[in-house]
Amino acid sequence: MTANRDSDRIIRAWLDLMPNEAPDRAIDSVLHAIDATPQVRRPWWWRPWRAIPVNRLFVALGAAAVIVVAGSVLLLRSGSQPSIGASQTPGITSPASAGPASQPASAPSASSPLATGPVPKEVQARWMGENRDLVQTGAGASIVFGPSSFALTQSNANATALLSSDAASAGAGMLRLESTDASAGPCPNGIVGVYSWARSATGRILTIGLVRDDCAARAAVVPGTWWHMGCRNPNTDCLGDLDPGTYATQYIMPRLATGTPWSPLFGGIMYTVPAGWANSSDWPSTIKLTPSADYARETPDGPPNGVFHEIYVFAEPAASVQNGSCDQKPDTTIGRTVNALGAWLARQPSLATTTPTPITVGGQAGTMIDITMRASWTKACPGESSPSVQYLAPAGTPPDPWSVGINKGERQRLILLDLGGGHVLGVLIDDRNDRAGPDPARFNALVQQAMPIIQSFTFK
Amino acid sequence: MEELVERARQGDRDAFAALVTATSGRMYAIAVRILRDVDLAEDALQGALITAWRQLPSLRDPARFEAWVRRLLIHACYAEARRRRSWSANVRVLPVDGPVGPDGLLSIVERDALDRAFRRLSIEHRAVFVLHHHVGLALTEIAGTLGIPAGTARSRLHYATRSLREAIEADAAPVVPEGRMA
Numbered sequence: 001m002t003a004n005r006d007s008d009r010i011i012r013a014w015l016d017l018m019p020n021e022a023p024d025r026a027i028d029s030v031l032h033a034i035d036a037t038p039q040v041r042r043p044w045w046w047r048p049w050r051a052i053p054v055n056r057l058f059v060a061l062g063a064a065a066v067i068v069v070a071g072s073v074l075l076l077r078s079g080s081q082p083s084i085g086a087s088q089t090p091g092i093t094s095p096a097s098a099g100p101a102s103q104p105a106s107a108p109s110a111s112s113p114l115a116t117g118p119v120p121k122e123v124q125a126r127w128m129g130e131n132r133d134l135v136q137t138g139a140g141a142s143i144v145f146g147p148s149s150f151a152l153t154q155s156n157a158n159a160t161a162l163l164s165s166d167a168a169s170a171g172a173g174m175l176r177l178e179s180t181d182a183s184a185g186p187c188p189n190g191i192v193g194v195y196s197w198a199r200s201a202t203g204r205i206l207t208i209g210l211v212r213d214d215c216a217a218r219a220a221v222v223p224g225t226w227w228h229m230g231c232r233n234p235n236t237d238c239l240g241d242l243d244p245g246t247y248a249t250q251y252i253m254p255r256l257a258t259g260t261p262w263s264p265l266f267g268g269i270m271y272t273v274p275a276g277w278a279n280s281s282d283w284p285s286t287i288k289l290t291p292s293a294d295y296a297r298e299t300p301d302g303p304p305n306g307v308f309h310e311i312y313v314f315a316e317p318a319a320s321v322q323n324g325s326c327d328q329k330p331d332t333t334i335g336r337t338v339n340a341l342g343a344w345l346a347r348q349p350s351l352a353t354t355t356p357t358p359i360t361v362g363g364q365a366g367t368m369i370d371i372t373m374r375a376s377w378t379k380a381c382p383g384e385s386s387p388s389v390q391y392l393a394p395a396g397t398p399p400d401p402w403s404v405g406i407n408k409g410e411r412q413r414l415i416l417l418d419l420g421g422g423h424v425l426g427v428l429i430d431d432r433n434d435r436a437g438p439d440p441a442r443f444n445a446l447v448q449q450a451m452p453i454i455q456s457f458t459f460k
Numbered sequence: 461m462e463e464l465v466e467r468a469r470q471g472d473r474d475a476f477a478a479l480v481t482a483t484s485g486r487m488y489a490i491a492v493r494i495l496r497d498v499d500l501a502e503d504a505l506q507g508a509l510i511t512a513w514r515q516l517p518s519l520r521d522p523a524r525f526e527a528w529v530r531r532l533l534i535h536a537c538y539a540e541a542r543r544r545r546s547w548s549a550n551v552r553v554l555p556v557d558g559p560v561g562p563d564g565l566l567s568i569v570e571r572d573a574l575d576r577a578f579r580r581l582s583i584e585h586r587a588v589f590v591l592h593h594h595v596g597l598a599l600t601e602i603a604g605t606l607g608i609p610a611g612t613a614r615s616r617l618h619y620a621t622r623s624l625r626e627a628i629e630a631d632a633a634p635v636v637p638e639g640r641m642a
Contacts (some may be wrong), residue, residue, distance in 0.1 A: 007540070007624070007625040007629065008621075008625075010570055010574075010628055011574065011593065011621075011624050011628070012593060013626070014570070014571055014574045015493060015569070015590070015593055015594050018483055018493050019488070019489065019492055019498070020486075020488070020489040020491075021485050022484040022485050022486065022487070022488035022502075022505055023488075023498075023502060024503055025502075026488065026502040026506055027481065027484050029506055029512075030484075030505075030506050030509045030510060031473075031477050031480065033510050034473055034476060034477075034508070034509075034513045035473065037510060037513060037514060038514070039471055039514055039515075039516060039517050041515065091506050094551070200506045244557065305582050305583075326538055332574055385576070385580055393533060
């Protein structure tokens with residue numbers, strides 16, 4: 001116990017060594033930021049569901065109407081199946097490609113749609129889709145359904161509704177939208193729209209079809225295919241687990257040039273995944289695709305410490321300064337072409353690299369290099385307990401700082417693609433598991449799964 | 461304090477500035493101890509306070525303001541620690557020639573041993589350790605702050621404390637010179 005008390009005194013003294021005052025610049029920065037930052041009031045479209053009185057006669061009439069028009073509505077749905085992108089890829093245009101979609105069993109009369117209850121729980125979520133009217137050019141759109149509300153926003157501005165309506169179920173597989181606040185979008189008050197909806201078997205893809213809507217602006221933006229926002233970190237936007245199919249990134253700008261302001265870009269990268277993959281992050285200059293089994297082990301803060309098993313994509317890489325600091329600084333003396341970076345990597349005493357192999361992805365030529373750490377390398381980045389080195393850093397200052405490094409026992413395949421105009425994109429297949437230890441077979445299996453996905457990439 | 465919180469909830473930026481001035485030192489002290497990096501701690505502090513400003517209207521009990529901001533801060537620390545693609549490789553070591561410990565208690569060697577042992581802890585273990593040993597929170601308060609069961613908080617604190625004690629004790633043991641491989 002005496003030893004423990006001594007140790008605890010030492011530990012407390014050590015804790016006391018750290019500073020207790022925040023630097024003025026940090027406080028100034030916060031005060032400056034809040035001047036331009038609005039507070040988040042409870043979104044006005046999130047109203048508690050209140051039952052809409054419906055008398056029994058109306059219910060009976062509605063039910064009769066449902067039977068009469070159900071067939072025609074289903075025909076309408078199949079005839080006006082939305083196509084939100086030019087691509088005929090399964091994830092985008094056809095929910096059936098992702099598994100059998102749930103079908104509406106009946107539908108109300110389009111001419112007198114009745115609200116029959118709150119928006120179904122399966123629909124109450126945030127969903128992401130392609131660019132639409134009302135949204136900034138190039139950006140994705142998102143929709144949010146609450147129990148009694150609907151709002152459309154730009155993908156990266158989900159607190160600002162561009163269009164909103166009261167929402168309700170209008171029978172199985174049908175939704176009723178009614179504009180009740182003309183100041184909240186282009187639809188006059190009281191205009192009702194009726195839409196069909198169906199989800200893929202997993203619930204991750206929502207297809208909305210237009211049945212009737214007198215508000216043309218709403219009719220133009222609501223129908224289509226919407227992907228569920230299933231990111232494990234609720235404070236960031238990614239899709240989470242994916243149905244097999246083709247998807248678009250929401251934010252990454254593959255050609256995020258140094259000094260160029262970022263803006264959200266729907267479809268900056270298109271990618272096709274088989275079953276068992278997740279989109280685990282989507283940021284202005286990086287995205288991650290992770291096998292679902294690994295994604296299941298992530299927390300909102302990311303994968304467990306010392307574990308990577310993923311495809312990592314990053315825009316505009318540069319050689320990292322090799323001064324031991326590992327602090328994300330680019331070495332501006334090294335060229336930023338695919339060839340210059342490949343040659344520089346091969347010269348690094350910390351890295352064992354394979355001979356660069358030519359590769360073409362999405363029509364863009366590049367080079368592919370497998371990387372491990374040299375057995376002779378013993379230096380570690382600050383804070384690392386095992387040999388490590390950082391070798392790539394962003395050329396500019398993207399909103400989402402990143403770096404790429406490697407630790408002892410980690411195995412990586414790096415693909416550098418020339419996107420033209422001086423832009424380079426990095427793609428990394430990365431396997432590290434400090435708990436299980438190095439495992440070439442595990443890396444090879446990841447490469448086998450990852451390469452077809454990478455080969456499916458196309459770039460905007 | 462509660463009046464300031466109430467005014468800030470209504471959008472009064474001057475009131476929030478006063479709250480920032482009153483609490484930022486304590487918050488920064490927590491962040492820098494958890495992250496062991498002044499730059500990351502600044503980023504975490506800024507992120508937490510800006511989030512606090514944005515989300516203040518949702519705070520129901522003004523008396524809980526500081527505990528609420530502390531929770532935001534811990535999550536900001538988690539994010540800072542992991543946002544940089546992995547690894548603590550980006551974490552800069554604090555200067556070795558910092559202030560001397562009270563009554564000369566702490567040797568450079570002990571500090572180094574503690575620094576290294578602390579960095580080997582996960583960010584979650586560090587948070588529990590700092591909230592207990594620096595802030596002085598009880599385990600139930602820590603559990604409430606972090607949103608974890610009290611048992612988890614207890615086991616994390618136990619593990620972290622044991623790790624640091626062992627680091628000191630190992631450091632006190634005779635050192636065997638490393639052999640050079642032929």
